[in-house]
Amino acid sequence: MSTGRIEAFSDGVIAVAITLLVLDLRVPEPDGAGDLGERLAALWPNYTAYVISFIAIGIMWISHHAMLRRLAGVDQSILMLNLLLLMCFVALPFTTSLLANYLDAPRGGHLAAMIYAGSFLVTSAVFLTLQSHLLLRRPHLLRGPVSRSETRTILLRGAIAPPAYLVAGLLGLLTPYLTLAICVVMGLFYLLAPMVPARRADVIHHGATT
């Protein structure tokens, strides 16, 4: 089975999930009390959660993209793991909305932050599982050989996320703002850390020098 349609479907699902984040940027009721400016300012957790989740999902889409580019074909195990990963992706607007609504609330902020970090922990763990499944157990489905050093770099890059989100979740026991801060740092890290190129030329080059 070719990878074209799994790309198209994954792209579609991720594109809809990332766009649904906007539904949590809610417009205050026109007949409500108080100044519009103040009421919009009070929604800062919503804007913050929107930006963090958008960047996190966007980065995972880029990695997902690079991963599928390495593949020449897929089998049932890959389809199923990918479906599980998409199920995690689609749940992220829900946990984002939970954080946005409870971050500043008198109660529930700690739990909401832990669930938020937990959803990224699970998503990144499933992603890492899929990556190692492909690289270590399905090398015959790859377009070309991936060198040992490259495999290590890819898996290390992915292996940073689950423990980092675990720490972010645990820090939510102290205060949800710390969870948020770690999630911002994670986003910046992945935005700035150089990606492993998915182009075949590099793969061959790396393979030759290893």
Next chain:
Amino acid sequence: MSTGRIEAFSDGVIAVAITLLVLDLRVPEPDGAGDLGERLAALWPNYTAYVISFIAIGIMWISHHAMLRRLAGVDQSILMLNLLLLMCFVALPFTTSLLANYLDAPRGGHLAAMIYAGSFLVTSAVFLTLQSHLLLRRPHLLRGPVSRSETRTILLRGAIAPPAYLVAGLLGLLTPYLTLAICVVMGLFYLLAPMVPARRADVIHHGATT
């Protein structure tokens, strides 16, 4: 007419439908009474229904994918049957939401479960109709010959679903939890049952040995 754009449109519709399932993971109102943890725990029917429907739609997408891969072209009858199938797909978030909201409610749970199972019964029956239409009445639109044994395997795999969902619906008369249990079993069955490969090489190989 080529199959490229029917794939793209079907992928788009199924991707949006599957992603809309998240809209039923509702965030409890921050100013509501009670502990956030308890209120989230009370939403367990929503999470369960989300997971079951996501996996069921995902598996049907994979089968839909494999089906279209066999086709070299489409005609009006296929377009129309596919449109009918998509109409069923798009209604699934509604019946999922119905089950999620009534499973634990004092009244209406039996009916909601029956409608839920009924929507999967209709969807799988339309899918089976489309599959047999292609394999038995439109062989000239297939990319290559499909052997009799393979045709039987594909149709048997699809023919299990409608009666199973019928039983699931009828058991909803006793208790909606039995309906849910059957739907979970159905998902596990399709996740684990090996799929019929859609690759031409296999088709030719099978054809030669039959």
Next chain:
Amino acid sequence: MSTGRIEAFSDGVIAVAITLLVLDLRVPEPDGAGDLGERLAALWPNYTAYVISFIAIGIMWISHHAMLRRLAGVDQSILMLNLLLLMCFVALPFTTSLLANYLDAPRGGHLAAMIYAGSFLVTSAVFLTLQSHLLLRRPHLLRGPVSRSETRTILLRGAIAPPAYLVAGLLGLLTPYLTLAICVVMGLFYLLAPMVPARRADVIHHGATT
């Protein structure tokens, strides 16, 4: 400019618009009064409007598909007309929801039915404009020659819709159920009327015999 991405974008917009129709299949509140079965039965205008609009949009997607298949390239006028057409498509879930909510209401049903028919009138008129623009004014952008008889068939097929929806809207002055009936007939007509094939071979064949 190639037609690939205008197809992808149009497919995406139409796929989302058609799927948003499900949002109007609303689940009755679990704590509301009355039997669930009766309350679901009272939503029959929503189901009817869902089916009619889904089929109507689906048929227009098929025609849109066939139209773009004829094109080898697009220019600015086509992009703009297509954008206008998509703007009409995207508004259809709104007018569908309007009809669904007012068909059975004590007041407003006449107006809702007229707006519903009016939205299909405008959409089909823009579609017809785009079709004639391509066939009559942009023949150099077509993949191959389209015979005069074929052009006539395509435009006639499209020209039936605007006056039919005009009649449907005017009959809404009497009763909204007549509007609905005409829309059902229109859907059946387009489902059963043979489409003009978009394949080049047919075009050349027709051209030779005309």
Next chain:
Amino acid sequence: MSTGRIEAFSDGVIAVAITLLVLDLRVPEPDGAGDLGERLAALWPNYTAYVISFIAIGIMWISHHAMLRRLAGVDQSILMLNLLLLMCFVALPFTTSLLANYLDAPRGGHLAAMIYAGSFLVTSAVFLTLQSHLLLRRPHLLRGPVSRSETRTILLRGAIAPPAYLVAGLLGLLTPYLTLAICVVMGLFYLLAPMVPARRADVIHHGATT
């Protein structure tokens, strides 16, 4: 990395964002007081904002399309800037909804208009940054040479938007209707101003004569 999947993902996100605009065309409650016609007429800011935003996003999609067509490949900086641009796109239904709800409200109209114009100011500024980044700093990723005169035309076309939306926003201090008027003018300008062709033949031709 090829441009195919960044096109598909961007198309998906923009398609969903543009379609979500319909969610702000809200159906008045059937049991509300007053005539349906009057209540629909009172929603004119919603219709106006829908049309303006739909056209603005549609035009930006066309430009985005033309931009990606020029590219033979993408690097990390382009992926990140594009992700930032998509984040702006996805926020536009929110600012559109804000304007629609407050344009005619007794208070908040000035601020809503300024935020509306501000969101288009930021989006067009990010777009211009991406365009100049590609043309001036990543010429080796382009499919073919872009002449100096053509580069100037593209960047000038894009450079008009940010100051125009700045003026639109500032005029919102006087009255939100002026903001709306400028946004309408901007839409008409881009609809009618000839686009720079993205076809290679034109590029070469232009390059030869410059």
